[in-house]
Amino acid sequence: MDVELIEIHEHLKLHPPFSLIDAERLKAVADSVEVSYFRAGDTIVSLGDPVRDLHFIRSGAVEIFRRDGALYNRLGAGEIFGQIALMTARPARFPVRALEDTLVYLIPDEVFRELFDEEEAFADYVEVEDRSRLRRSASQQTGGSPLLVTRVRQLVHLKPAVVTVETTVREAAGKMDEERVSALLVCDEQEGCEQEQAFSVIGILTENDLTRRIVAAGRDHQTPVGEIMSPDPVPVDADAFVFEAVLLMMRHNVHHLPVLDRQRPVGMINLSDVISLETQNSLFVARSILARDSLEGLKTLLPDVQASFVRMVNEDANSHMIGSAMATIGRTFKQRLIELAEAELGPPPVPYCLLALGSMARDEQVLLTDQDNALILDDQYDPRHHGEYFMALANRVCDGLAELGYPYCTGGIMATNPKWRITLSQWRRQFDDWIGKPDAEALLHSSIFFDLDGVAGEISMADQLQRRIAERASKAPRFLGCLAQNALNRTPPLGFFRDFVLETSGRHQNSLNLKRRGTGPLGDVIRVHALAAGSRSQNSFRRLDDTVAAGFLTSGMATDLRDALEFIAIVRIRHQAAAIEAGRQLNNNINPEDLSTLDRRSLKDAFRVLSDAQKFVKFRFRP
Numbered sequence: 001m002d003v004e005l006i007e008i009h010e011h012l013k014l015h016p017p018f019s020l021i022d023a024e025r026l027k028a029v030a031d032s033v034e035v036s037y038f039r040a041g042d043t044i045v046s047l048g049d050p051v052r053d054l055h056f057i058r059s060g061a062v063e064i065f066r067r068d069g070a071l072y073n074r075l076g077a078g079e080i081f082g083q084i085a086l087m088t089a090r091p092a093r094f095p096v097r098a099l100e101d102t103l104v105y106l107i108p109d110e111v112f113r114e115l116f117d118e119e120e121a122f123a124d125y126v127e128v129e130d131r132s133r134l135r136r137s138a139s140q141q142t143g144g145s146p147l148l149v150t151r152v153r154q155l156v157h158l159k160p161a162v163v164t165v166e167t168t169v170r171e172a173a174g175k176m177d178e179e180r181v182s183a184l185l186v187c188d189e190q191e192g193c194e195q196e197q198a199f200s201v202i203g204i205l206t207e208n209d210l211t212r213r214i215v216a217a218g219r220d221h222q223t224p225v226g227e228i229m230s231p232d233p234v235p236v237d238a239d240a241f242v243f244e245a246v247l248l249m250m251r252h253n254v255h256h257l258p259v260l261d262r263q264r265p266v267g268m269i270n271l272s273d274v275i276s277l278e279t280q281n282s283l284f285v286a287r288s289i290l291a292r293d294s295l296e297g298l299k300t301l302l303p304d305v306q307a308s309f310v311r312m313v314n315e316d317a318n319s320h321m322i323g324s325a326m327a328t329i330g331r332t333f334k335q336r337l338i339e340l341a342e343a344e345l346g347p348p349p350v351p352y353c354l355l356a357l358g359s360m361a362r363d364e365q366v367l368l369t370d371q372d373n374a375l376i377l378d379d380q381y382d383p384r385h386h387g388e389y390f391m392a393l394a395n396r397v398c399d400g401l402a403e404l405g406y407p408y409c410t411g412g413i414m415a416t417n418p419k420w421r422i423t424l425s426q427w428r429r430q431f432d433d434w435i436g437k438p439d440a441e442a443l444l445h446s447s448i449f450f451d452l453d454g455v456a457g458e459i460s461m462a463d464q465l466q467r468r469i470a471e472r473a474s475k476a477p478r479f480l481g482c483l484a485q486n487a488l489n490r491t492p493p494l495g496f497f498r499d500f501v502l503e504t505s506g507r508h509q510n511s512l513n514l515k516r517r518g519t520g521p522l523g524d525v526i527r528v529h530a531l532a533a534g535s536r537s538q539n540s541f542r543r544l545d546d547t548v549a550a551g552f553l554t555s556g557m558a559t560d561l562r563d564a565l566e567f568i569a570i571v572r573i574r575h576q577a578a579a580i581e582a583g584r585q586l587n588n589n590i591n592p593e594d595l596s597t598l599d600r601r602s603l604k605d606a607f608r609v610l611s612d613a614q615k616f617v618k619f620r621f622r623p
Contacts (some may be wrong), residue, residue, distance in 0.1 A: 008105065009031050011058065016080040017125035018056075021115065029115070032276055034106040038098040045096040049084035053106035060102025065095045074099065079309035083126045086112050087598030093316075116597055120539035152245050153238035155274070156259050156267035160185045163205065165226030169214050171398040172205055172225050182207050183256045185265055186229045201258050201265050215521040235260045236269070241583060243321055246274055247328045250286040286332040295400050298336060302405060305329055306580050309367055313577040319569035320541050323364040330360050331455050333404055335375070336399060341396040349386045350378040353454050353461035354397065357413060361453035363522070363539045364569070368586040371398060371406035371575035372413045372448055374420040376461040381423050392420055413448060424461050428468060435472045444486050453538055466536050474534040477621075483531070487524035488614050492607035493517045500592050500604070514575070518568040518610070525613045526561060528621060529553055540565055557616075564609035567602055571595070 009030040012018040018026060034053070038060075045051065047067055057077050064073040064081065072094055075081055085092050086109055107295070113121045123529055161179040163172050164185055172184055188201035205225055213219065235253045236245045238261040245257055255271040284478040285304045292298045308329070312322045339353060357372035357617030359365045375394060377386075394415035402408055415421050434446060450469060473479060493501040493512045502510050512518075523540055530543035535549035537543045544558040553561075575590050592600050 004035075005030050008035075010301070012403070015056075017080075017115075020121035020125060021119050025115070025119070029107060029111060032108050032111045032371065034108075036104045036106055037344070038102045038104065038505070040098055040100045043095065043099045044098055044102075044104070045082070045092045045094075047092060049092045049094045051082050051092050052109050053082060054080060054086060054109075055078050055082045055096075056105040056107065058103040058105055060104075061099040062102060063097050063099045065097070067093065067095075079239070080126070080509065083112070083600075087116065087126070087596060090351075106298055113597070114130075125223060129489040149473055150242045151238070151242050152236055152242055152259055152269060153261070153266075155242065155269045157240065158267060160258070160265050160267050162187055162265075163225055165202070165224060165229070167225045168222045169210060169219075169228065170221040173210060173221075176207065181268075182270060183268060183335065184225075185233075185258055185268065186225055186589045199236050201233060201235070204233040204256055204258065204268075205229045206256055206258070216545070222621045230254075233258055235265075237261075238266060242274060243317075244324065246267060247324055249274075250328055251331060267611075286329050289329070289332045289336050292336065293340070295337075295340065295403060298404060305405075306367065310577045310580055313574055319566050319573055320363070320539070321365070322361075322573055323359070323569070324539075326367065327356075327360045327363045329367040330365055330369075330406065331356060333401065333406075337397045337400040337457045338393070340400075341393050344396070345389060345392055348393070348457075349389055350380045351458045351461075352377050352390065352393075353457040353459060354415065355462055356453050356455045358448045358451050361451045361538045364519070364523070366573055367405075367580070368588060370409045370413075371401040372409050373398070373401075373415050374413070374449075374452075375415040375422075376458075376465070377421065377423045378458075378461075379423050379425050390421060391416075393416075411445065412482045424464065427465055431465065431469055434468070435476045435479045436478070440482040440485050443479075443482050444489070445581045447483065447486060447524065447527070450483075450531065451523075466538075469531070470536045473531040480528060480532050481621045483524075484528045484617045487521065487528050487617055489603065490521040490524070491515060491614070492521070492610045494607050494611065496602065502592075508587070508589040512566055513588050514572040514590060515588040518607070519572065521614070522561065522565045522568065522610055525617050526565070528617055532621070538564070557613075560609045561613055564606035564613075567606045571599065571603060610616040 009027060012030060013023075013026055018029065021029070035058075044055070044062060046179070057075060057079050059077050059344065061076045062081065063071060066072045081096060081451060082092075083437040098257055116126065117123075120306050151479075158181070161175060161181045163175060163184050165186060165188060167186075171260050176182065176184060183204055183206040185201050186205055187200060188202050203226070205228070209228055209230060214221065219228075234254055234257060235249055236248055236257045236259055238259050249271060257269055259267045259269060267332055285301065285308045288304065290296060291369060292301065304328075309322065309326060312325060317325075331561060332373065334354060334356065342348065355361075355374040355376060357374060360372070375390060377390065381390075398408065398416045399412050408414065413420060431449075434443060434449075450473075452462060452465060454460075495501045500512055502512055526540045526543050526547075529547045529552050530537065533547045533552045535543050535546035535550070537546050541562060544553070544562050546556050547553045548558045571590065572588055575588075576586050579586050592603065596605065
């Protein structure tokens with residue numbers, strides 16, 4: 001061994017993780033080292049660079065930055081960087097620059113992989129074990145787009161401009177000019193407006209309202225605001241991501257949202273605020289759907305839907321962001337199909353509500369999904385006079401969805417099935433029956449109905465069912481026990497020695513289904529806890545927040561479940577995005593050997609969380 005190799009060997013053995021391996025292997029590592037020198041200010045790693053070496057700092061110091069330029073960390077002599085990119089087999093996500101003149105040992109990728117796979121102590125050092133490792137893997141998905149990482153409160157720069165229902169439109173217009181705003185919040189009375197804790201928004205008045213309802217209509221400028229305002233505005237939480245605000249605007253076709261902080265109005269944002277943050281984003285595809293005037297026109301947007309999905313994956317959006325975006329696109333397709341159907345069939349004879357069920361209701365949709373849906377009909381519905389209309393409406397919606405890539409539900413859970421096209425009173429009785437007279441077998445096929453959301457029509461009908469379910473389910477231990485029993489039917493694919501259990505036959509041989517054995521049973525477990533806690537949330541991540549707030553789960557247990565769901569979901573999402581880019585048929589089955597070493601370990605960690613969660617559910621809820 002020459003002098004330089006001896007020096008490298010002797011220095012490496014003083015510092016972990018190299019001090020944790022035996023002398024013979026360390027000699028091989030030293031033999032593989034390439035030495036590089038960087039002057040102060042030199043870029044060592046750029047964003048998106050392929051990372052082919054583990055970097056060990058022999059002397060000097062480096063700075064590591066987030067992709068937005070913010071300082072993330074500083075490292076000095078004896079420390080390493082680049083291990084995350086090597087473990088995930090992905091390009092560099094954190095640029096690195098020499099803070100001062102720096103000497104770096106470069107250990108090749110293949111040598112690092114051998115150490116990681118064969119030296120347990122080395123692997124334990126370069127990654128954080130078990131749940132912490134999973135948490136780090138899940139948190140890698142943060143989103144590169146400002147729309148995906150910015151909180152709504154960061155767009156709020158002014159206190160809300162407020163008027164009462166008795167304010168005249170002349171006074172309101174003057175206030176808009178004085179405050180230099182394009183919309184005002186409306187509260188019931190002056191006293192309420194002046195008491196911040198009691199401040200309740202009952203409407204919103206925009207410049208467009210003044211133009212259409214006063215100027216164009218030739219109405220008196222002394223008209224009270226309450227007569228022309230838009231009532232019941234859609235609010236957004238201050239801590240929501242901006243992408244969630246965009247989804248609300250799209251879903252409700254509005255341009256202004258009151259911003260609430262702990263249910264107290266703190267400001268307002270509008271579409272121009274969002275556009276100023278990012279002028280182009282994949283989520284805006286939903287607006288194109290509303291502009292199409294035929295099914296054939298909607299079908300032309302399918303490549304855009306796939307492109308938006310892939311773009312979000314490539315921007316490192318997390319599963320919640322992607323699931324919400326895809327669910328909003330799916331909802332918008334349904335809304336447009338309803339509008340087109342009504343244009344052809346005429347206005348509905350009685351009010352109704354189209355329900356989304358399952359992943360769309362939970363805002364956890366991906367591209368490969370069934371079209372689970374149902375109809376709530378007003379209690380005035382008479383099948384003799386109205387049945388033909390709603391049968392035709394259901395057929396147009398479900399057939400249209402099939403044309404748009406949402407396959408028919410093989411279990412028949414669609415509005416075309418008369419069993420799921422019933423009145424509000426009948427739906428109430430159905431849920432009362434499921435909850436009050438629970439049967440595990442019956443609930444096995446109906447648990448999807450406990451994830452429901454109104455999509456089109458009289459949305460308040462869906463809200464009534466959600467309230468009824470939340471109130472009654474939490475007080476029905478036998479129902480929760482049966483639901484919990486069903487949540488144990490699909491077990492994680494881990495064997496006795498914690499190895500993956502793969503499909504042994506069929507076209508998906510040597511693979512595991514991430515929906516059937518991962519996200520599905522995780523959603524089942526979370527649903528049981530949420531219903532027990534009286535939560536009205538549909539999204540699994542929000543349900544976890546509610547269960548912690550109600551004291552049904554500890555924050556640690558909820559965090560583990562959240563990380564497990566996020567990681568399994570994002571692996572499934574990446575798999576589908578890769579299939580789109582390669583022109584392959586979409587499925588939910590992956591071969592673990594196609595994953596990086598870190599992702600395989602993190603996937604096992606996530607399945608262990610699911611296994612532990614199922615054991616806890618079995619203990620807590622008994623039929």
